[in-house]
Amino acid sequence: MKKAFLGLMMFSLVSGCVFSSTRADQLIPNSQKTLTTMISDCCTQLFDRLCGNVIDQQTLFKETCQKMGMDAQKIKFHIGNSVDDSYAQNNTVVLGLRDAFLPKREREFVIAHELAHIKNKDNRRQYILAGKASVGSFCLSIGLDIVRSRLLQTKGRAFGEFIPAVLCCAAPFVMLVAQAKRLEKEADLTAIAALKEKQGAIDFFKRFCEENKRISKVNYNQQGFFSMLRFPVDRHGNYLRDFTHPRLTDRIAYCSAAVV
Numbered sequence: 001m002k003k004a005f006l007g008l009m010m011f012s013l014v015s016g017c018v019f020s021s022t023r024a025d026q027l028i029p030n031s032q033k034t035l036t037t038m039i040s041d042c043c044t045q046l047f048d049r050l051c052g053n054v055i056d057q058q059t060l061f062k063e064t065c066q067k068m069g070m071d072a073q074k075i076k077f078h079i080g081n082s083v084d085d086s087y088a089q090n091n092t093v094v095l096g097l098r099d100a101f102l103p104k105r106e107r108e109f110v111i112a113h114e115l116a117h118i119k120n121k122d123n124r125r126q127y128i129l130a131g132k133a134s135v136g137s138f139c140l141s142i143g144l145d146i147v148r149s150r151l152l153q154t155k156g157r158a159f160g161e162f163i164p165a166v167l168c169c170a171a172p173f174v175m176l177v178a179q180a181k182r183l184e185k186e187a188d189l190t191a192i193a194a195l196k197e198k199q200g201a202i203d204f205f206k207r208f209c210e211e212n213k214r215i216s217k218v219n220y221n222q223q224g225f226f227s228m229l230r231f232p233v234d235r236h237g238n239y240l241r242d243f244t245h246p247r248l249t250d251r252i253a254y255c256s257a258a259v260v
């Protein structure tokens, strides 16, 4: 029994660490982006760029660092070499290739949001919680198991045998999901407060909703109803399998309510 618990603790620790992976952001799995939508995105963005929407990315990054009160010398910044979403990793901000072509206001928000993750030490906070939650739920599950076995001596039936084990696995996961969403909201609001500007955030999330709806529609047309299982999106454009970020409509709502 002790070996089983040790195994479960290791499992919850590892799953906790994997879940709070070093990349603070990645919204949509790229495999779900169809070639059609990617080509159409690229054409639109190329058009915008040719129309003069060109800003030196490094200059924008330095300006944004300044607004966030951070030292640009201490943070690495580069453009991703794929269509990955932007993310922050250790002391590096990577601006996704598609995000690099966003209008300046939205791009500035994306960079500020990633900088906020670094400023707030969000990766570290997730690791610490993963450790605490694993150890905590492990101890709690052992306690529960002792209580359960005492009760069993009188009742003589193995009722609830799996409850401590399920608790041991599920509790860290639930706590990490809740904290991940909280940290995302915090990063959004930190970015808005530093930039003194919320329209970039609102436009970015609205764009995301529209993009999700478009991808879902293309998938549906090409693969039928079951495409919804691979890329589930509600009617507002919220991606339903994203467990680490608040819903896009919620993000639009709280960003709109922010006082700047």
Ligand SMILES: [Zn+2]
Residues within 6 Å of the ligand: 024, 025, 113, 117, 184, 187
């Ligand atoms: Zn984020």
